Amino acid sequence: MELAQKLDSYGKPAWIALTVLGFMAWWPLGLAILAFSIGSGRMGCRSRQTDFAHWQEQGRDAVRNAFDGRWGRGGQWGRGFRPSGNRAFDEYREETLRRLEDEEREFKDFLERLRQAKDKSEFDQFMADRRNRPATPPQPPAENTGN
Numbered sequence: 001m002e003l004a005q006k007l008d009s010y011g012k013p014a015w016i017a018l019t020v021l022g023f024m025a026w027w028p029l030g031l032a033i034l035a036f037s038i039g040s041g042r043m044g045c046r047s048r049q050t051d052f053a054h055w056q057e058q059g060r061d062a063v064r065n066a067f068d069g070r071w072g073r074g075g076q077w078g079r080g081f082r083p084s085g086n087r088a089f090d091e092y093r094e095e096t097l098r099r100l101e102d103e104e105r106e107f108k109d110f111l112e113r114l115r116q117a118k119d120k121s122e123f124d125q126f127m128a129d130r131r132n133r134p135a136t137p138p139q140p141p142a143e144n145t146g147n
Contacts, residue, residue, distance in 0.1 A: 008042065015042055 007014040015037045023030025037043045083090055 004040075004042075012043060 007018060015033075019030055019033045019037060021030075022033040081090075081093065084093075
């Protein structure tokens with residue numbers, strides 16, 4: 001088991017390399033190493049839970065982690081960044097993110113105005129085409145003269 005502890009200290013790449021070398025030396029040895037590494041959980045192929053609840057739990061954790069630390073000092077909405085320890089950098093980061101958010105808002109407003117202008121021009125074109133088409137009188141129903 002000393003070998004397993006040594007390989008664990010190197011992580012998954014060491015187990016993968018050992019498995020490949022085992023297959024190169026003698027395929028049953030490689031298969032045995034692969035089965036051991038998967039069965040012991042060293043390759044991370046087996047999860048503690050395999051049902052849908054596991055995925056729900058992961059999603060819930062992701063949402064929880066996404067909103068951790070978002071409320072900064074004084075109830076201000078932060079961006080989830082922890083202070084770096086360098087105040088100048090933190091101020092620069094906040095200013096840059098604020099500027100990017102402003103640019104994003106301006107761009108979305110521009111796109112909305114562009115869509116409205118396009119919709120209006122298409123509608124105006126439709127109405128102009130409708131006004132300019134010749135009015136055709138309705139055709140009388142065809143009479144049945146089969147007598």
